[in-house]
Amino acid sequence: MSEYALEMLGVSKSFSKVKALNNVNLRVKKGEIHALIGENGAGKSTLMKILSGVYKMDSGSIKVYGENVELRNPQESIDKGISIIYQELSLVPDLNAIENVMLGHEIHKCKIINKKEENKFAGKYLDYVSQGSLLDYHAPVRTMSVAYQQMIDIAKSLSYNSQIIIMDEPTDSLTRKEIDILFQIVRKLKEDGITVIYISHRLEELFELCDRVTILRDGEYIADKDISEIDKDWLISNMIGRDLKDTFPKRDRAFTKEAVLEVESLTTDRFKDVSFQLKKGEILGLTGLVGAGRSEVLRAIFGADKLESGKIKLFGEEVEINHPNKAVARGIGFALEDRKAQGLFLNQDICRNITISAHKKVAKKGFINAGKEKTLAQYYFNEMRIASPDIYKICKYLSGGNQQKVVLAKWLATDCKILFLDEPTRGIDVGAKYEIYVLMNKLVQSGVSIIMISSEMPEAIAMADRILVMHEGRITGELSYDEVNEEKIMKLASGEILK
Amino acid sequence: MKKVSNNAGLVKRVINNPISGPYIALILLFIIASIASPKIFLTFANITNIFRQASIVGVVSIGMTVVLLVAGIDLSVTSVMAISACLFAHISQSYVADGHEGILLGQVVLVICIGVLIGLANGLIIVLRNVEPFIITLGTGQVLRGINYIYTKGSPGGTVTKFWKNFGSKSLGGVVPYAVILYILLMVVFIVLLHKTVFGRHIYAIGSNPEAARLSGIKVKANKIMAYVLCGFTASVAGIMLAARVRVGEPNGSTGYDMDAIAAVVIGGTAMAGGKGSIICTLAGVLIMAIMNNILNIIGADPYLQIVIKGLIILVAVLIQKKNK
Numbered sequence: 004m005s006e007y008a009l010e011m012l013g014v015s016k017s018f019s020k021v022k023a024l025n026n027v028n029l030r031v032k033k034g035e036i037h038a039l040i041g042e043n044g045a046g047k048s049t050l051m052k053i054l055s056g057v058y059k060m061d062s063g064s065i066k067v068y069g070e071n072v073e074l075r076n077p078q079e080s081i082d083k084g085i086s087i088i089y090q091e092l093s094l095v096p097d098l099n100a101i102e103n104v105m106l107g108h109e110i111h112k113c114k115i116i117n118k119k120e121e122n123k124f125a126g127k128y129l130d131y132v133s134q135g136s137l138l139d140y141h142a143p144v145r146t147m148s149v150a151y152q153q154m155i156d157i158a159k160s161l162s163y164n165s166q167i168i169i170m171d172e173p174t175d176s177l178t179r180k181e182i183d184i185l186f187q188i189v190r191k192l193k194e195d196g197i198t199v200i201y202i203s204h205r206l207e208e209l210f211e212l213c214d215r216v217t218i219l220r221d222g223e224y225i226a227d228k229d230i231s232e233i234d235k236d237w238l239i240s241n242m243i244g245r246d247l248k249d250t251f252p253k254r255d256r257a258f259t260k261e262a263v264l265e266v267e268s269l270t271t272d273r274f275k276d277v278s279f280q281l282k283k284g285e286i287l288g289l290t291g292l293v294g295a296g297r298s299e300v301l302r303a304i305f306g307a308d309k310l311e312s313g314k315i316k317l318f319g320e321e322v323e324i325n326h327p328n329k330a331v332a333r334g335i336g337f338a339l340e341d342r343k344a345q346g347l348f349l350n351q352d353i354c355r356n357i358t359i360s361a362h363k364k365v366a367k368k369g370f371i372n373a374g375k376e377k378t379l380a381q382y383y384f385n386e387m388r389i390a391s392p393d394i395y396k397i398c399k400y401l402s403g404g405n406q407q408k409v410v411l412a413k414w415l416a417t418d419c420k421i422l423f424l425d426e427p428t429r430g431i432d433v434g435a436k437y438e439i440y441v442l443m444n445k446l447v448q449s450g451v452s453i454i455m456i457s458s459e460m461p462e463a464i465a466m467a468d469r470i471l472v473m474h475e476g477r478i479t480g481e482l483s484y485d486e487v488n489e490e491k492i493m494k495l496a497s498g499e500i501l502k
Numbered sequence: 503m504k505k506v507s508n509n510a511g512l513v514k515r516v517i518n519n520p521i522s523g524p525y526i527a528l529i530l531l532f533i534i535a536s537i538a539s540p541k542i543f544l545t546f547a548n549i550t551n552i553f554r555q556a557s558i559v560g561v562v563s564i565g566m567t568v569v570l571l572v573a574g575i576d577l578s579v580t581s582v583m584a585i586s587a588c589l590f591a592h593i594s595q596s597y598v599a600d601g602h603e604g605i606l607l608g609q610v611v612l613v614i615c616i617g618v619l620i621g622l623a624n625g626l627i628i629v630l631r632n633v634e635p636f637i638i639t640l641g642t643g644q645v646l647r648g649i650n651y652i653y654t655k656g657s658p659g660g661t662v663t664k665f666w667k668n669f670g671s672k673s674l675g676g677v678v679p680y681a682v683i684l685y686i687l688l689m690v691v692f693i694v695l696l697h698k699t700v701f702g703r704h705i706y707a708i709g710s711n712p713e714a715a716r717l718s719g720i721k722v723k724a725n726k727i728m729a730y731v732l733c734g735f736t737a738s739v740a741g742i743m744l745a746a747r748v749r750v751g752e753p754n755g756s757t758g759y760d761m762d763a764i765a766a767v768v769i770g771g772t773a774m775a776g777g778k779g780s781i782i783c784t785l786a787g788v789l790i791m792a793i794m795n796n797i798l799n800i801i802g803a804d805p806y807l808q809i810v811i812k813g814l815i816i817l818v819a820v821l822i823q824k825k826n827k
Contacts, residue, residue: 305717307716307717326716326721327716327717327718327719328719328720328721330719331718331719332719337717339717344711344713344714345713345714345717346714346717346718347711347714348706348707348710348711348714348715348777349710349711350710350777350778351706351707351710351777355703355706355707359703359707359715359718359720360718360719360720362700362703366699366700369699369700369701370698370699370700371698371699371700371702371703373698413718
């Protein structure tokens, strides 16, 4: 019998012209905790989606416990004993723990659910995972913390007799204590012969928890090794594959002492007492864990959400911004996280998308000057090097990177003096990322001030002049570019105080 | 990078253009109708009649197009038309008795203002309370209909001045009906409004993605309210045109115009989800419906059958649209 629980060999997958995976191998031994690492865009998600039956691979083979399998849909994957626990948990918020565990394999007679049997069956798995720490199996899961929801998700996988459990960035929203508890659970699973594939960008965790690691980079399989044979530096250099200095352009620091934006004691139900300044020509990084309140702060300043209390001073003048219209009129631009839903008009062409907020430059007394509109769009189209035959292509058909360029072009076209960027390079290929970094450099050189939210620490560290870290709605610390490192950011982001 | 156009490419581009669909259907329908009844359909008098019939629905459809572009709908247009027609006819009565024959501009403006106010009321309720336009306009339509019945005691009444009588029945130079000229004029104004102004850009943006529109600095609420105001405006103009045609204020005379207008807009290719469509597209829809009505009358089809056929056309048009998506 094979020593491997899972072998994915020679897996390739392309989306239109983009090759997401090229001949990738993943070999996971029985009962081991196997780490799968790589940068954003390396192909980890795609590989796991193939394994869980969501995508079909273009070529390659998959063997589960030595048996060749075809995973044509999620159900077939579950039937083979594979389950995946996502970052965005897939529980139904209004159902309770028992109901969520039983979802899809309810115990019923003639369609009438046998609650007693379900409580017994699901309770077994919930007990195993939570060890009594989960108090109420009958409360709606929306009332529970992320950590407990995760436990329920794991219990659900076990109730389906999963032998291979994939965990996708499970510790992103957990506190240190909760992470310890999760690790205990994972080790217990290993003791009982369950195989775990663990995806995380937190390298320290891998050394703490995992047995072996597979590294992907740009859709290619790089290596797999025993954790005991390697160290963090080896991991990083193989993950990135090139000198860090080639990923980011040299920062030409351009900031001054002049504060273009000052906020004092901003408060809503998502964050409390947020105060900071944005200096002219500065790139201010805003980091923290998912849910820390970063996007919410910028949204409130921009007028997209309502502020409960606090003061905003723009260019030295106290202002009230209760609608994005006012923010835009005062020279603020905001490229939000979800560019398709929040930044683009997908059924319209590039020209329209670029000029939609810049009516001051293309219209007089409400009437559009078509020539000026075209010229403005063409100018930024060229500046941003948007890959498209012309400015009349419908934005729906552009790649993620080009769509992001259109969004940025839209704000540049308004000549805004302050630019908010929320995860500006998410889901974008490496080449386009670099172009965006270069653009940010250029912008601050010309006097624009930027606040950038980023969950990618290397990006934040390389690009920001100062970094503010948030934790659960509060700013926990400020680090300048010459004192910042990943460890300090992570500590502040988890709520610890730096000495 | 210049795109090289050859003949095949041109044909493809014409077919892919959203305007083409309804116009191709229109041309086909025209051909079929001409074949079906060459002696009656294809006469100058009949074609003129088609356009004259189309113009009133057409005017309502203009405002309806704007509302549909922002993913809204207005089912109160029938009542706005009726109130405008009856009010206008009633007011005009005393003036006619006094010997007035002219346009009665002041009274026209008054009636149109009422239409505008009704549109404003619709818009304010729908947008500020964030409620379903379908239900709200259904409700306001009912309220207005009832008020109109009370006001007119349920029966036609009033009259219009000579000017308006001529407007409703005569043509410019004996060729183009005045009603049609007004329709064309309004179309031009709205085409400019939707395609050449900032307001127009905003309307299309709101229809395409209201949240992105808001976050791009567009005043979504104000623009949406304006769409309903414009719909009220065109509905009341259509009401006056109706009074001019039948020369009385008929409380029931505007029945069916809401459905016809919506049908025309949808057949023309304006999506009910908003963001896609135009006045030119709606014109094709209006003409298709008008020709349909006309040819069915000519061949003597059961009037109730006509209702069935109209419904089928709407279904087919929407399904074709969905398929092309």
